[in-house]
Amino acid sequence: MKDFNCLLVHTPRLKKENGSIISLINYSAMGLFSLAGELVNDGFDTKILHLGVEKYLDKDFLLSDYIKKHSIKYAAFTLQWCQQAYDVIETTRAIKEKCPDVYITLGGYTASFFAKEILEKFSHIDGIFKGESEVPTVKLANALYNKKSLDGIPNLYWRKNGKIILNDGLYVAANEDLNRFEFFNSERMLHYDEYSRISYELDFEKENQLVTPSTSLNICLGRGCMGNCVHCGGSHSASKLVSGRDFVSYRSAEKVISEMKLMQDKFGINVFRFGFDPNNRDRSYFIDLFKKVKKEFSGKITIMYDLEGLPDKKVIDAFKECGNTDSILSITPISYSEDLRRKYKSFFFTNKQLEEVLEYLELQKILSELYFLGILGIKESENTKSKEYGESLAQRFNYVTASYYYDMEIVPASHWTLHPQKYNLKNFNTTFMEYYEENRGLKNSFESMDFCIRAEIDSVAKHQ
Ligand code: B12
Secondary structure, eight states: OEEEEEEEEEOOEEEEETTEEEEEOOSOOTHHHHHHHHHHHTTEEEEEEEHHHHHHHOTTOOHHHHHHHTTEEEEEEEOOSGGGHHHHHHHHHHHHHHOTTSEEEEESHHHHHTHHHHHHHOTTOOEEEOSOOHHHHHHHHHHHHTTOOOTTOTTEEEEETTEEEEOSOOOOOOHHHHHHSOOOOGGGBTTHHHHTTOOSOEETTSSSOSOOSSOOOBOOOEEOOSOOOTTOTTSHHHHHHHHOOOSOEEOOHHHHHHHHHHHHHHHOOOEEEEOOOOOTTOOHHHHHHHHHHHHHHTTOSEEEEEESSOOOHHHHHHHHHHSOTTOEEEEEEEOSOHHHHHHHOSSOOOHHHHHHHHHHHHHTTOEEEEEEEEOTTSOHHHHHHHHHHHHHHHHHOTTEEEEEEEEOOOOTTOHHHHSGGGGTOOSOOOSHHHHHHHTOOSTTGGGOSHHHHHHHHHHHHHHO
16 A cells, blocks of 8 residues: 555535524535545555544544544545535535645535636635546545656646646546546444435434435436526536536446445445436346346335436336336426426426326336426426425325425536526526535634534533
């Protein structure tokens, strides 16, 4: 191993709620494992650290102490989700104050989109990777280790002689890359076992929180999307802006299955989530994958498959075979109105087609759930009708377990934030600083002493 230790950090969003500290955005980016794997393959001692899990297990845990103790020279933080904006900035600020020699980078969708603004505003961030970063991250670690120039490292924003620049060259992973990368290795993450049982929300005041059997840890099947849903920050057009990706890459079914087997054997994980449906016109990849999953697991695992478009009978039949009866398809019609669906969503389908699919799922005894979204900038009564339509479908079809209704989130790089007039979109965040303010939480974030004070109160109370 090279004498240069690296750390990849996931920072959830912290919030104070009813006197408790809770965290959201608890699932780390899938890509942290492939990044760690590539660094290790190149001889760098690398760990992934989930700040929420570490803090939950030990209220006195401070990342700055960890960095000093383990002589970390390079620390890379995910800023994938815009809700992480405040906590990532404040945690890294505190780290840089206490450990000035550690080189700090950010990466992920939100950091990529706002890279220049972040580097202009926050001098404690040394660099930001725009887009996909396995190969560039290894190049950066080598350049820092060998004290070489950072020129020529693709996808890297950094300060050259005080000026913020984006290096020439673009790295986007191809199928062969995805098949080479490792997306699951419990050794890479501290306390992976506990992480594998984390849920959407973590309450730091409550005991026994890391016990969720069916987590939403996603299996990486590929990257990219052919769709252009208006509100999505990972659509075809948004991806082009964020990472330069304008094609879809798939991971081989064999690689996916061997990873699922490992997760099952080592951690008893039996619920797997596939959040990838990039092209409704060609689902041959999924039909092949489902057949192979069936062969390997004999239908004894639960699969949650998030669809962007409607499945046809071939996909449904293959899905039925591959998982147990708890397996579930999630379908997102967005709106009751076909006109609104056509305007806001890709992979269009009519209500008649949707209902025919739900009938077929009922016949096949396959569970499904529906997602309708409150669209901003339209009449509220239209959204109410979407909610009601969803509820009526859930009542009509026994195998529709639920119909959920949420307001659409506004995220960076989404089409409607770039063309707000077309969508009557007002009062939304256009700068990184607005996301930072919107998500402002605990002072000093994960380096805050509030957790420790709380722990002290608890231990005094226990001894009284
Ligand atoms: C699959 C998926 C999920 C899965 C799994 C996510 C996961 N574990 O990674 C689930 C269902 C859990 C999920 C949940 C949510 N998601 Co989601 N998700 C997606 C989806 C469909 C694909 C993501 C993907 O392909 N990733 C693969 C690649 C590109 O990313 P990656 O491998 O993880 O990371 C690479 C790079 O981003 C970068 N990188 C990432 N982190 C870092 C860190 C460092 C240090 C470096 C150097 C590089 C780096 O390098 C990596 C390797 O190349 C996208 C939409 C889309 N089509 O892109 C939305 C998307 C990413 N999700 C989004 C959102 C909003 C959410 C939720 C907040 C929704 C909600 N309100 O609950 C939650 C957050 C949950 C959490 N974190 O706890 C938004 C993010 C927008 C934004 N900029 O903030 C997107 C774009 C969809 C949208 N609505 O616009 N999601």
